[in-house]
Amino acid sequence: MESVIFHIDVNSAFLSWEATYRMRELGDTKDLRLIPAVVGGSEESRHGIVLAKSEAAKKYGIVTGEPLVDARRKCPNLVTVAPNFPVYVKYSNQLQQLLQDYSPDIEQYSIDESFVDMTGTRQLFGPPIEAAHKIKDRVQKELGFTVNVGISNNKLLAKMASDFKKPNLVHTLFPEEIASKMWPLPVSELFFVGKQTAKKLYSLGIFTIGDLANTDKKIIHDNLKSHGDVIWEFANGISDSMDKAAKKDAAPANRGYSNETTIAFDVTDARTAKAILLSLTETVASRIRADRSYISVISVYMVDHEFKQSSRQVTLPSCTNVTNEIYSYVCSLFDQLWNGNPIRLLGVHTSKATNEQLRQYSLFEGQNVEKLSRLDSAIDAIRSKYGEDSVKRASFIHADEDAREGIRHMTGGLNKAKREQ
Numbered sequence: 001m002e003s004v005i006f007h008i009d010v011n012s013a014f015l016s017w018e019a020t021y022r023m024r025e026l027g028d029t030k031d032l033r034l035i036p037a038v039v040g041g042s043e044e045s046r047h048g049i050v051l052a053k054s055e056a057a058k059k060y061g062i063v064t065g066e067p068l069v070d071a072r073r074k075c076p077n078l079v080t081v082a083p084n085f086p087v088y089v090k091y092s093n094q095l096q097q098l099l100q101d102y103s104p105d106i107e108q109y110s111i112d113e114s115f116v117d118m119t120g121t122r123q124l125f126g127p128p129i130e131a132a133h134k135i136k137d138r139v140q141k142e143l144g145f146t147v148n149v150g151i152s153n154n155k156l157l158a159k160m161a162s163d164f165k166k167p168n169l170v171h172t173l174f175p176e177e178i179a180s181k182m183w184p185l186p187v188s189e190l191f192f193v194g195k196q197t198a199k200k201l202y203s204l205g206i207f208t209i210g211d212l213a214n215t216d217k218k219i220i221h222d223n224l225k226s227h228g229d230v231i232w233e234f235a236n237g238i239s240d241s242m243d244k245a246a247k248k249d250a251a252p253a254n255r256g257y258s259n260e261t262t263i264a265f266d267v268t269d270a271r272t273a274k275a276i277l278l279s280l281t282e283t284v285a286s287r288i289r290a291d292r293s294y295i296s297v298i299s300v301y302m303v304d305h306e307f308k309q310s311s312r313q314v315t316l317p318s319c320t321n322v323t324n325e326i327y328s329y330v331c332s333l334f335d336q337l338w339n340g341n342p343i344r345l346l347g348v349h350t351s352k353a354t355n356e357q358l359r360q361y362s363l364f365e366g367q368n369v370e371k372l373s374r375l376d377s378a379i380d381a382i383r384s385k386y387g388e389d390s391v392k393r394a395s396f397i398h399a400d401e402d403a404r405e406g407i408r409h410m411t412g413g414l415n416k417a418k419r420e421q
Helices: 013-024 068-074 085-099 128-143 155-162 175-182 195-203 209-213 217-235 240-250 270-290 323-337 366-386
Strands: 005-010 037-040 050-053 079-081 106-110 113-117 147-152 170-172 256-267 295-304 309-320 343-351
Touching: 005 013, 005 085, 005 128, 005 155, 013 037, 013 050, 013 085, 037 068, 050 068, 068 079, 085 106, 085 113, 085 128, 113 155, 128 147, 128 170, 147 155, 155 170, 155 175, 175 209, 195 217, 209 217, 256 270, 256 295, 270 323, 270 343, 270 366, 295 323, 309 323, 323 343, 323 366
Parallel strands: 037 079, 147 170
Antiparallel strands: 005 113, 005 147, 037 050, 106 113, 256 343, 295 309, 295 343
16 A cells, blocks of 8 residues: 655744734734744843744745844834743644544654654545645644645655645645656755755755756765765655654764753853853753763853853763762853853853763762762652652742842753753
8 A cells, every 4th residue: 555644734833823822812813924923032031033933024034043133124013922832832732632533653753743644544534635635624723723734655755745835735745746846946945955065065066956866876975975865865755764864863872961041131240150050050960861871071151241152171080960060060160261251141061971870989979979869860750750840959949039030940952841842
């Protein structure tokens, strides 16, 4: 039986979910999807990056990832809203529940994308295009947002199809349609082709996906090595490398763990800076332990109010995953690094991760480190069962009441709602 794969992609997910939430649950009459609008961080707290944009905003040249200040220059009347990740997680989960009515074989590829294996469902839901329209229309009616549905025989082509014209549409991209539908597209639109790869391909005279597909594979390999092999196969509609790449990325142990945060105010005292570093270290160390790993290199990264970057690192005598031990090195590095200038960004980075604990104990430290390690494991278990806010250090108990907001007891990278998604 020939495989039938759907790729379900939420249109402008964060902005669409934000609009749905505001209209359905808050009674707002303004649909953010129909006006120049973006979801982005707070400009006041300096997290001013466009996370999602409406089609109307796109017409002004606004792109995902650019600073809000640049987006506002392009469109002075731009409406900006801060992200609300708990809402987005809720709608994402609702979509997953709806898709389960159509197939037991669902792979959630990201918070707003899913692959659905519809092989053998024709008798239940009709031909693939008919079934895709049923899913698309039901999502819009019951959940309030729209999706694109791409249809093919493999995941790669289904994903490429869903990226065709948007929003709220169904597209097919079967092998016999590759030459007419995919090959004319710019090579930059091919899955796994980023900006740097596209520049390299341009230098080789390759501008469309068809150009890449019809170039000798050896030429691509000689210039882009194994990555070139993958994208050449993608250009020819071969999906095997998609699963292989995912497995390859997932297989090796994480070689390092890091978190950093842009601060809502200029930090001018060491006490506040070290409180932020402690909150970053809490998150980093918990992730290290979750992977049953240990690290042996720690670095502190800093950006001051004039955007000058600096960092300092240390190699530990023994690997560790103990929060207090990592934090003691972080503080020492900070003291060596900081010159007194106001700070706007701090980061804690670790590397040389291993799954083996190779430690040379001194005469006095062994028992203390063992106790701290058992304590950390107990705290991790409590937080896992009852939520990360169930256990806090005393120094963070009143953090939410601090007039200078933004110092949570676990900070950096993904916020709580996104980490729990």
